[in-house]
Amino acid sequence: MSEFELSIIFPxxxxxxxxxxxxxxxxxxxxxxxxxxxxLAIAQVAGLGVIAADTMGWEARGWMVQFAAxxxxxxxxxxxxxxxxxxxxxxxxxxxxxxxxAATAGILILAGNPHGGEHLKELLVGQVLWVNIDQxxxxxxxxxLVVAAWFxxxxxxxxxxxxxxxxxxxxxxxxxxxxxxxxxxxxxxALATRHxxxxxxxxxxxxxxxxVGCLAGLVLSIGADLPAGAIVVWSLAITALIxxxxxxxxxRTRSTS
Amino acid sequence: MTRFIAVLVALWLPVSANALNVFSxxxxxxxxxxxxxGGNVEITEATTAFQDPHMLQxxxxxxxxxxxxxxxxxxxxxxxxxxxxxxxRRSGNPGIQPGSPGHFMAADHVRRIEIPASIDRSQGDVHxxxxxxxxxxxxxxxxxxxxxxxxxxxxxPANAESYRANADxxxxxxxxxRTRWEERAxxxxxxxxxSHHRSFxxxxxxxxxxxxxxxxxxxxxxxxxxxxxxxxxQLTPAPPAGIIRAPFENEKPAHWLSDxxxxxxxxxxxxxxxxxxxxxxxxxxxxxxxxxxEYRE
Numbered sequence: 001m002s003e004f005e006l007s008i009i010f011p012x013x014x015x016x017x018x019x020x021x022x023x024x025x026x027x028x029x030x031x032x033x034x035x036x037x038x039x040l041a042i043a044q045v046a047g048l049g050v051i052a053a054d055t056m057g058w059e060a061r062g063w064m065v066q067f068a069a070x071x072x073x074x075x076x077x078x079x080x081x082x083x084x085x086x087x088x089x090x091x092x093x094x095x096x097x098x099x100x101x102a103a104t105a106g107i108l109i110l111a112g113n114p115h116g117g118e119h120l121k122e123l124l125v126g127q128v129l130w131v132n133i134d135q136x137x138x139x140x141x142x143x144x145l146v147v148a149a150w151f152x153x154x155x156x157x158x159x160x161x162x163x164x165x166x167x168x169x170x171x172x173x174x175x176x177x178x179x180x181x182x183x184x185x186x187x188x189x190a191l192a193t194r195h196x197x198x199x200x201x202x203x204x205x206x207x208x209x210x211x212v213g214c215l216a217g218l219v220l221s222i223g224a225d226l227p228a229g230a231i232v233v234w235s236l237a238i239t240a241l242i243x244x245x246x247x248x249x250x251x252r253t254r255s256t257s
Numbered sequence: 258m259t260r261f262i263a264v265l266v267a268l269w270l271p272v273s274a275n276a277l278n279v280f281s282x283x284x285x286x287x288x289x290x291x292x293x294x295g296g297n298v299e300i301t302e303a304t305t306a307f308q309d310p311h312m313l314q315x316x317x318x319x320x321x322x323x324x325x326x327x328x329x330x331x332x333x334x335x336x337x338x339x340x341x342x343x344x345x346r347r348s349g350n351p352g353i354q355p356g357s358p359g360h361f362m363a364a365d366h367v368r369r370i371e372i373p374a375s376i377d378r379s380q381g382d383v384h385x386x387x388x389x390x391x392x393x394x395x396x397x398x399x400x401x402x403x404x405x406x407x408x409x410x411x412x413x414p415a416n417a418e419s420y421r422a423n424a425d426x427x428x429x430x431x432x433x434x435r436t437r438w439e440e441r442a443x444x445x446x447x448x449x450x451x452s453h454h455r456s457f458x459x460x461x462x463x464x465x466x467x468x469x470x471x472x473x474x475x476x477x478x479x480x481x482x483x484x485x486x487x488x489x490x491q492l493t494p495a496p497p498a499g500i501i502r503a504p505f506e507n508e509k510p511a512h513w514l515s516d517x518x519x520x521x522x523x524x525x526x527x528x529x530x531x532x533x534x535x536x537x538x539x540x541x542x543x544x545x546x547x548x549x550x551e552y553r554e
Binding site: 008227 | 314315316317324340343344346347481
């Protein structure tokens with residue numbers, strides 16, 4: 001690979017790493033709780049927040065957009081935390097309903113204010129190849145804070161703390177890499193390492209699957225000239241299968257024998 | 258560091274030694290560059306006729322193409338607002354940024370129509386800079402060709418004469434063809450049509466077609482039930498000749514209306530490559546006129 005091609009995928013790879021850094025641990029919690037569509041719901045509500053801000057007459061740009069998005073996501077996280085405590089057995093269904101309500105509320109508001117649509121697209125359709133190094137700094141700061149909070153105060157991360165961290169992490173990452181890659185990086189490493197029992201080992205394996213899948217996807221995207229986000233989703237899934245069916249069984253038999 | 262510079266030089270050298278690298282956002286401008294510069298250029302095409310120029314997925318070759326480009330030619334007037342600024346930033350190529358000679362926006366060189374008198378948010382995704390689908394008016398092609406020939410000459414002075422000669426030759430053939438098209442199109446004047454989006458406004462302006470309605474009542478927003486029923490009510494007493502549609506536009510609304518009014522959906526080429534015979538700008542206009550002739554009332 002030439003330095004030129006490297007310079008195309010380098011920012012995308014860093015974006016991938018930042019997204020994985022928060023999503024691998026959060027994804028394991030999401031999978032444990034069985035609320036896998038929460039990222040779609042939170043991202044959609046973040047988008048709705050931006051449309052609503054635009055409709056209320058703020059010409060939302062830059063930090064204002066982020067503020068509106070994160071506020072909406074945090075409100076949604078608060079409500080979902082409350083429903084989680086009130087009706088834990090139907091939480092996944094409530095999250096699904098929250099997703100369609102947020103998505104369709106966007107359509108209804110946009111019927112009167114189409115310009116918000118541009119913001120919605122900006123927010124939900126991030127494309128990993130378009131990422132610039134200077135966009136990564138705020139996401140880096142957020143990721144460090146989220147990861148630090150996660151590992152430092154892990155025992156508090158079951159209630160509101162989890163939902164709040166999730167709101168920050170998803171709002172930041174969806175703008176970089178788009179909703180498909182957010183979903184994939186959250187769920188796929190957690191799924192692949194389902195049978196790894198020791199918590200720290202599982203975390204390391206999850207990060208490894210994510211990093212290998214992401215790098216392989218970006219290299220394939222250069223080789224085959226395909227849209228990077230979509231091919232990274234596929235390479236994450238294939239890496240996960242290889243790990244779960246080949247690598248992990250081999251590692252396990254070795255360590256037990 | 259030296260190796261990095263060596264790579265940069267290696268990337269840059271073949272460009273300056275041989276041909277101009279051109280990055281074209283839409284097929285119509287790639288076709289025009291082809292007419293004016295022929296074998297002198299390497300063209301990277303960002304979209305095909307089957308892709309909506311409003312939206313684009315990022316592929317590595319797009320960034321590579323923009324990074325290597327000596328000339329970026331796009332429509333402008335906000336048509337590519339959703340992705341071109343990102344691509345320009347990501348390309349890191351100072352030569353094609355706004356304001357530099359390598360940044361050529363076709364719509365800057367023509368008189369645009371449908372410029373809203375006031376920007377009212379209730380009117381839909383209106384472009385404050387006017388309708389950007391400029392390439393279906395032959396006068397616009399002429400104006401852009403003249404400006405583009407000057408720009409190519411400025412960027413590549415060694416071949417300036419050849420660009421000017423090609424442009425003269427093209428403009429001569431184009432104006433002959435335009436006269437023929439206008440003669441044929443006299444019979445099309447007043448033809449009543451429905452369009453999906455305002456993609457054909459310049460064509461209608463040129464040929465005096467009557468676009469009685471657009472399916473997207475507000476551009477970019479799906480119509481409501483009340484709007485559709487009003488549209489049906491408005492069109493039923495005197496159904497138009499057909500519904501014109503570009504290859505990348507959603508076909509469902511067109512077929513819905515076509516079933517209810519028993520009028521045909523007319524598949525237009527819209528741009529170069531949008532139909533088998535539309536292999537260049539002449540082919541595109543030929544196809545456009547003959548398609549409309551086929552459905553004339």
